[in-house]
Amino acid sequence: MPGPVVTEVPADRPATVCAVDRLVLRFGGRGSPAILKGVSLVIADGEAVAVLGSNGAGKSTLLRCLPRLLEPSEGSVSLLGEDVMSLRRAGLRRLRSRIGFVFQRHNLSTRLSVLSNVIHGAHGRAGALRACHQALAPQELREEAMDCLAQVSLTDLAGRRADQLSGGQSQRVAIARALMQRPEIMIADEPVASLDPSSAEEVMDLFARLMRERGITLIFTSHHLKHALAYGDRVVALKAGLVVEDKPTARLREQDLDWIYDSNDRT
Numbered sequence: 001m002p003g004p005v006v007t008e009v010p011a012d013r014p015a016t017v018c019a020v021d022r023l024v025l026r027f028g029g030r031g032s033p034a035i036l037k038g039v040s041l042v043i044a045d046g047e048a049v050a051v052l053g054s055n056g057a058g059k060s061t062l063l064r065c066l067p068r069l070l071e072p073s074e075g076s077v078s079l080l081g082e083d084v085m086s087l088r089r090a091g092l093r094r095l096r097s098r099i100g101f102v103f104q105r106h107n108l109s110t111r112l113s114v115l116s117n118v119i120h121g122a123h124g125r126a127g128a129l130r131a132c133h134q135a136l137a138p139q140e141l142r143e144e145a146m147d148c149l150a151q152v153s154l155t156d157l158a159g160r161r162a163d164q165l166s167g168g169q170s171q172r173v174a175i176a177r178a179l180m181q182r183p184e185i186m187i188a189d190e191p192v193a194s195l196d197p198s199s200a201e202e203v204m205d206l207f208a209r210l211m212r213e214r215g216i217t218l219i220f221t222s223h224h225l226k227h228a229l230a231y232g233d234r235v236v237a238l239k240a241g242l243v244v245e246d247k248p249t250a251r252l253r254e255q256d257l258d259w260i261y262d263s264n265d266r267t
């Protein structure tokens with residue numbers, strides 16, 4: 001069995017890996033309503049944070065604002081010690097290469113093999129996309145990608161085209177691709193939302209364990225209170241663009257969180 005792919009953590013990585021201060025986001029100009037209305041949040045190195053809230057509360061928007069995939073209107077974000085708002089394009093690219101992303105829709109390249117998709121995770125450090133194709137990638141990248149596939153128990157599907165996978169398999173490939181990136185932070189927006197309950201449980205279990213074993217800070221959204229409590233060290237709840245709860249999961253029970261979904265918009 002290959003060993004885990006170890007993220008090289010810089011010795012000077014700060015104890016706080018994410019600090020968000022009074023973050024405001026409006027999709028339109030100044031006059032348009034704020035979707036995030038002044039969100040402040042501090043996340044420690046290695047923490048697993050579950051972001052909860054009903055549909056439209058602003059969870060995805062918040063996650064996308066962290067690495068400036070969405071441009072915040074006001075406020076500040078610090079990630080891995082970098083002042084995100086002041087970074088220019090190259091700095092932002094470098095920072096994003098240290099962050100893994102897993103989304104509800106896995107966004108695999110469906111015409112490529114599973115192995116090529118995983119190798120693509122190294123794009124930030126391996127450079128040219130050609131080097132990420134299974135047939136052209138250097139031996140060491142191919143081996144590392146196989147290690148990542150072994151972590152999600154999918155080595156036997158390495159050669160299969162990504163459009164021939166089940167939802168659960170695809171999501172596990174997306175996790176292997178994110179691991180290949182050797183991320184220091186993992187941002188996961190409803191990573192198992194598209195899966196049936198038993199696959200969701202299985203994939204979330206695997207995902208959270210891999211993050212914990214590697215000391216990777218995990219920030220994830222979920223509609224499953226059970227997942228938030230099982231896999232988060234802490235729950236941050238949003239309601240209409242505001243943080244309304246921020247507590248260690250050890251001090252929460254499922255029913256304590258019901259009120260977050262009080263409006264009729266829970267799905």
Ligand SMILES: Nc1ncnc2c1ncn2[C@@H]1O[C@H](COP(=O)(O)OP(=O)(O)OP(=O)(O)O)[C@@H](O)[C@H]1O
Nearest residue numbers: 027028035053054055056057058059060061062221
């Ligand atoms: N590109 C956009 N332009 C305008 N409004 C948007 C855009 N994207 C999202 N919104 C709005 O921002 C609000 C927050 O959306 P967001 O996707 O962050 O919510 P969420 O908490 O992740 O919801 P869900 O649980 O349904 O995924 C919603 O009212 C949504 O309609």
